[in-house]
Amino acid sequence: MQVMKKGYLFGTGRRAALPLLLLVPGVFFYLLIAFGPSLATAFYAFTDATGIKGLPINWVGFENFREFLLRGAASRDNLAALQRTLVFAFFVTTIQFSLGLLLAVVLNQKLRGRFFFRTLFFMPVFLGVVIQGLMWKLMLLPRGGPVSEVFSLFGAQSEFLGGPPTQAFIWVIIVQVWANVGITMVIFLAGMQTIPSDLYEAARIDGARGWQLFRNVTWPLLTPAINTNFLLNVIGSLQAWQLFLVLTGYKPGTQVLGYLIFAEGFGQAGGASSFRQGFAAAASIVLFILVLILGMVANYIVARREKKYMA
């Protein structure tokens, strides 16, 4: 049997099977714990699976989806979580994208200490959600914490993360952006460094200054980095929820879909029937469809931009 293509030079016959043999472990792990389970989510969504070993798994048709979307008070909470996911993604994407771009533009100048600042803003990415979250819990201590002190300068007072859901939600958005804007900035910076400097020279000779330089040189030529950041931010923020876990816990009025999936599936949502994994799988499919639709919209916007600038 001819397993390898013509270009393969390291032996023939049985000896040629070696690369395939060595490839097996990696592909096996991938199919077993990533690709397979991802697809299997669609199967579990139609069952009443629990997290308890040995309990039978029954086919329940569209029951989980019906419950998620149509059933009274509970579905109102689910739909609220869905809506909140969109709100969270919108604000995180917009703010993180704009701030990341602003910081990149500023740090792309030959300023003294620019490497220090770049490192500083990128640092939280390295620390991970637990440390990010605990740091900000301390920052947001309602009595006597630094942010609270700043608030009191203006005569304001807040319980921050322990306050009304909307307030807590806003703080999670802020911390989310604080933690991840460094990635966006770094991708923009890398993009800016690929723009040849003689293009700026040429534009300057034509009389372009400041904003015009940005609008007519940086913005169009930054297209690949803009696309990457836009897609990453949209998809990433729709799926992000781990800061909620550290900052607020499963607090009513702040849940987003990602957290709802975890809480329902692994008994953090409370109630008698915890570990509702069939239902959690159905919620995963809902989130997936959301990511797919918005990802496609984002992709469409990106493709249109590309046509405009890269033609």
Add this chain to the structure above:
Amino acid sequence: MTTETQTKDLLSGGTQTTTRRRAAIASYVLLAVFAVVYIVPSLLVINTSLKTLPEFFKDPIGLASSLNFDNFANAWNLANFPRYLLNTAFYTAVATGIFVLSSIFVAFPIARGYFKGSNVLLTLYVIALFLPPALIPQFQLILNLGLFNTRPGYILLFLVNPIGMIILVNYMKSIPRSLDEAAAVDGAGYFRFVWKIILPLIRPAIATVTVLHAIGIWNEIVMPTIYLTSADKYPITRGLIVFEGVYGSDWPGLAAAVLMLIIPMAALFMFMQRYIISGLTAGSVKG
């Protein structure tokens, strides 16, 4: 700025230099504001970790009156820190090692297009980034394999990283094919060729992928919450959250614990940031 533009500025008179100076001042003001937002949380953690509990309750943000290192000793012992740190290091090292080794031998034949369907396999890795979260079926799998709350089961969860695979494939594509020919003419076997010749050449990509993957495992909090129920298997992240649950209002103790985690991470960060940044930006800025 090139010398050419500088000369041009001088020639075109003072106005442009003034605008440029103004832009520089505005930039520094902006950077300073942001710097405060990024530095203060760390300083706060350091300051808090040096306080006694009564001192903290009296004034949470005042400067620590003395250097009091008791919190560190307490956190180290109470929080079972050495155990958790060892667990984290173990999980990170083993899972990253297996992942990187197995991935090299997947990425290379894909990059070379050595076998039929290698493009399909690559596509399979790319679409993984968009598929639904695998949380539930993954759990059912680990449960049914009898690997729930075991170290091998926990490690198994971290043997895959599609982004890492894509970075490796892209980097390997830049290695000239003539090397294959030369090695084959010299009579080298496939394994020897990949191990002795390709591996040293792709070292930057390996460093990037290793660091990216290791950070992910080191900082992971969801997986240990789901899969590990006995405290002696907890990684440090889970240990910290449990510590917070028990000693929630003991912020000096908690801050000391957090700081002990930040210090090694920060040190590592200084050495490794080049690799992480190159990994995050790989392929994202070219068309």
